[in-house]
Amino acid sequence: MITPRTTRLLRAADLRAFHRAILSCLPGDPIAARGCAVIVPTRTAGEELRRTIENLSLRTEETSLRAGGSVRGLDSGNPVINIKASSDKFSIGELANVLPALRPYENLQPAFEINARGPADRLDVQVNAREKQVLNALFPLMSRDRQATQAIFEIIKNQPNY
Numbered sequence: 392m393i394t395p396r397t398t399r400l401l402r403a404a405d406l407r408a409f410h411r412a413i414l415s416c417l418p419g420d421p422i423a424a425r426g427c428a429v430i431v432p433t434r435t436a437g438e439e440l441r442r443t444i445e446n447l448s449l450r451t452e453e454t455s456l457r458a459g460g461s462v463r464g465l466d467s468g469n470p471v472i473n474i475k476a477s478s479d480k481f482s483i484g485e486l487a488n489v490l491p492a493l494r495p496y497e498n499l500q501p502a503f504e505i506n507a508r509g510p511a512d513r514l515d516v517q518v519n520a521r522e523k524q525v526l527n528a529l530f531p532l533m534s535r536d537r538q539a540t541q542a543i544f545e546i547i548k549n550q551p552n553y
Contacts, residue, residue, distance in 0.1 A: 410443040453482035453500070460507075470511050477504045522548070 399416060403409035417427055431437050446459035460474035484497035503520040526544055533539040 451485060453485055455480050472511060472514060473508045475506050478502060
């Protein structure tokens, strides 16, 4: 029995355009995308394409987000996660348009790094977050001393209603 398939020839001006063209042909569902074959000229080209697919970059007027990594064994019941995400400016207001529960925090624009790795049932998550508006307001009050500003910010962010 022959399985139906679609064959496409893609041409692109450069590597980045080539990767975008390939990504536009893949299904949005990661599990369905596994069933697709993409033939590239070398093993190195395949590795570079895999890195492009696994890394995500999102930029809007108010947000800059970069994420990368992998989730292996989705169909095993206990997937293994290795993901890193970072943002130097993330608009909670933009996300509040999709998740209304965030509206009380819509003026925040935190910067953060998140690392999550390990099996889903024992996931090790490390978060480093900074809220620029609070830090920027404290900095001149602390005589432009970065260490003192960070120390006061740590106290503030650990308050119950922060």
